[in-house]
Amino acid sequence: MRLNRLLRTFAFTALLGGLAVSVSSCKDDDTKGETEKTIGEVSGVVTDDEGNVLGGVEVSIADIVDLTETSVTATTTTEADGRYTLTDVLVGSHMITCKKATYQTTSVTLKPQKFNAEAMATVNIEMRYAAAKITGTVLDARNDGAPLAGVKVTISETQTGMTDANGKYEIANLPLDAYELTFSLKDYATVTKKMGRDAFENNTAVLDVVMGSPEVLRGKTAFDLRDADKWYYSEYRGGGNDTSYPHWDWSTDYMAALDFVGAWQEQNEGTTLQIRNDGANQKNPVDLDVFDSYVYGSKLITEDNKVMTLQVRTHNADSENPAVFGVQVIDLSAAEPAAVKIGGNESYGSDSYKSFGFDLSDYVGKEVVIAVGIYRAKTGDYWKQLVLRRIAFSTAKIDGWNYITGTAVNDDLKDWKLTMEMVRSTMPHTKKKFSGVTVCEGDKNKDNRQVAYHSWRDNAHIAAEWSFVPRVKDPEPFAGEGYIIKTRGGGTAVNTIEPEAYLYAKFSIAEGSNNLTLRIRNFAGEATFFKITAIKNDGTVEHIVPASNTAASSSAAPNGCWKFVHQNGGPGNPDAYAKFVYDLSKFNGEDVVLVLGVYKGEDNGTESKVCIYDVEMN
Template sequence: MLGIATVAQSCSDDDKNEGPAGFGTVTGTVTDEFDAPLAGVTVATDESEVTATTDELGAFTLKNISIGSHIITFSKANYQTASVTVYAKKFNDEKVATIKATMEYAAAKIRGIVTDSKAGGAPLAGATVSISASRSVTTGADGSYEIDNLPIKDYTVTFAKEGYTSVSRNLGMDMFVDGTATLNVAMGSTELLRGLTKDDLISADKWFFNEYRGGRNADAYPHWDWACNYMCTLDFAGTWEEQNEGTTLQIRNSSDDQRNNPANLEIFDSFVYGSKLITPDNHTMTLSLRTHSASDDAPVYYGVQVVDLSAAEPKATLIGGVKTLNSEPYVNREFDLSAYDGKEVIIAIGIFRQQSGDYWKQLVLRTIRFTANSIGDDLWSWLPGTPVEGLSGWQMTMEMVRSTMPHTKKSFTGMCEIGGNRDNYFPGYREWREKNHVAANWSFMPLQKDPEVFPSEGYLIKTKGGDATVSTTLPQAYFYAKFAIAEGSNRLTLTTRNFSSSNPTFFKMTAITEDGTLKHLSPVENTAQMAEAAADGCWKFIHESGDKSHPDDYAKFVYDLSEFNGKNVMITIGIFKGEANGDENKLVFRAIDLN
């Protein structure tokens, strides 16, 4: 069954009910979303014997229509079905009603196979696959399904069958290839975390880095400023909120159905989760936490669960038991993950419902940090460890270099369709998840200066103005991520620009191997208006062209990484105050591509 797009018409009750008596004619035109005439559209009424087909001008005529209320439907292959309601009052004195309809091109398909985990992965027939309340299909004997005549956009696809846990999957526009998106699902698996089975967790977001910061308050600017804290780009389940104090896990409590949920100290009510490679360099996890509205008699109940998907029968293992907290000031709580050294596991941090009924608690996460050893009560410092030789003051440690996970993505954007500011950044940050945004996928190190998050030209990092200290060895800010360098992914292109014709931007690309060897890289080619080598491996450039409407006008800096083939390499991109001037200098991230 096709979904129907209704074209609304505003009428009063009198407009609907008054009109001439007898039979009349409905005439009109049909266009596509670009207002071009649409031929070959089948036009039908709820008086099923009356139909017509639009001509090359998109025009149609329906004769002998009883004068009254009718739903006129418009259908054509590869277009979303539309409808228009005609009321008696729409008929004029000549008994003619004139209408217009618009149809959206919708030739995309979602297809796949549903299998039964209870039956060894056999096809599962009779499962209902839905994308909306009015649009669903049922899997066949071979477990296959197909939903067609769709516009290409984001969907939430739900799979349901009696006796099985329902499964929902988010399907983004980027999953459509030549108009078709393939989504295969296994049903019947045991829930390991609330609402998530092994099949769900296999594709969990990866926690590539060893520090995640949340909240708006700049307790230690710029490290802890809102523009530098991106914990809310992680994957959460349940009820949660970005607050001044941190990213906050909450008990679901907004409806009677939620309040009727039973107390449960084994399954999280709300949680954040991701997949993390645990090594001796990062097997101590420290959470900086606080609460709201908790007390000695009514603390928050929370914990950490680990799921080892490589186990014969994976399960959620609670680390250190159920914890309680009632502190308004931030405190550190430490969790030993050394039992999982050498394994990539799912880590979930969550809040438990301790009571049924009207029960409301919040656990505020200010930071999630992974280190080799205990950091004690230290709340605001950079990650401790052995500094990388040659990067004095960078706050980059050998433990970070070795234990950062190689990235699975190769292309990143700095563009954001949703803007924001300190008080309204959440929707923009969440959009980054779907766009492979650099700030959600690389780790940002604001050593001396915060970034500009939402400029239309792309995310940008910058230097201080005024009398900022000049240095070509210590960056004001930088990004880093690790990549497995190999044929087909050993050529990095930075698409960028700056904003001054007189003060060049100084930046540096640095590669660090896992043994601590570092090399400052020079581009093998660039398209900047002015670019040249500067001191200490920096490059300086001027290029003021490029914006959302002119993506080809940005400068491109291309780097050859083939000398690192076969190695995992940390790549850093930093901005430097390379010379004294009164301005901030800026480095735009339009895109980063590894190919």
């Protein structure tokens, strides 16, 4: 075989020599600049990353030199022993590429010096097993989120994809690893997204992207922010320290259920926004305009809630090296939505809590996205934490730990800590069904609150979606049968006017959403007193009588309360809970705050409990 190759080379050279002699006898100038070309052969063995030979690999070679004549290319397939041979290869610089299903496409560069005197080159190639894939959809923000076709999705020179007519793409044969993907299309700003190894589930990661819209917050475009969580209420709290703050934070620190971006953690002092300071993040540049980590939500601003108060402290900061933080507002109704700073950047470095006020008056009458975040003020090893203990909205800045002040709804509700300003500014809920069961399994103590509370987002948990007010008593957030609100124990004065604790939310009552169905139970054979109270925006208050119920024992009680005993029901037996149904059709066409409160209806020597399995508007 080698003899034949030599003869072929000799014959080819002789032919070129003959042509050169013939041409030069006619016109010597025609040969100036011509270079003799040599045809050779490339061979080798393809193996996997454990040294096993790979058959059935498609091996191709492409000329990467900028020649005036047509490039020479060839393709072959490896034999069962992993060997391949590419013949009639022009000696020069080439790219050899190997492709095989479930293996990462691999390319190597072949330089001219790799060819020996016989114009032969040996190139052995190792391929990495790669059964993972990344899929997703690219949407066009310029066209109201329609699928965007023709977008090139790139991981490397040999790992690319293209979106189809439905905006979908897939890049397969990838190792299970972290990746940076680039999405590019003419006349659109290129989008780059990073994804970690933990993004893969069953070897598949899904990454959806919106193009045609610049980032407004880090990692979020205006299109993304259209789906921001609603900040329905006037107060959100974080932290587990219950010694000085009158809100039973150790069991009601539900700020962790909000939407956080970047580095954050639930701590006893509050929910902390942190500088991303691990590994490569230390190389991130200083940026006092774009949040490094933040929490955000969408809120309707009115005269009743136009001032936001942050109660904060810091970790890893002092007066000489403070944490830098602030508030940004995005008006999505603007022609070109942008993040607008409210009051500029704040600097603080102390273990003492301090109240900071932010005036949102410019946005009265609008629903806007509000973001609270921390800035990177130094590159390198820069570790700061902003501890958020309280986010509150009122008519003025709130100093200290006090409840939000305002106008009492009426004399009976004056000590409820629910003001007319809070009633009017609470936003109508967009959801209709709420669970009382925590889907997070395992340890849910103080050291694991972040995971437990954040899991409430997965099933519209009532404590995350409604506002909880522990007027004088804390709840039991993680009881197996559901979320428990309760009274104090023995020796507590009987009171069916003021609740010991309650949950509230506002709803737009209309056909198809004018019945409230509540599935609950209690414990220990003692009666529990509770009631549903409706409060209209004008301050009208009505305690609603259930249209029907399935409790083992139930009866009307003073001041609109309902007394019941029912010990059945659990997550595995939802139909066993007592079902209370309320007809709200009299409020059709109105926005109404609904309050579910528990009352000390009798001194029975123990705590009385309402265990909530779910609540549904239907």
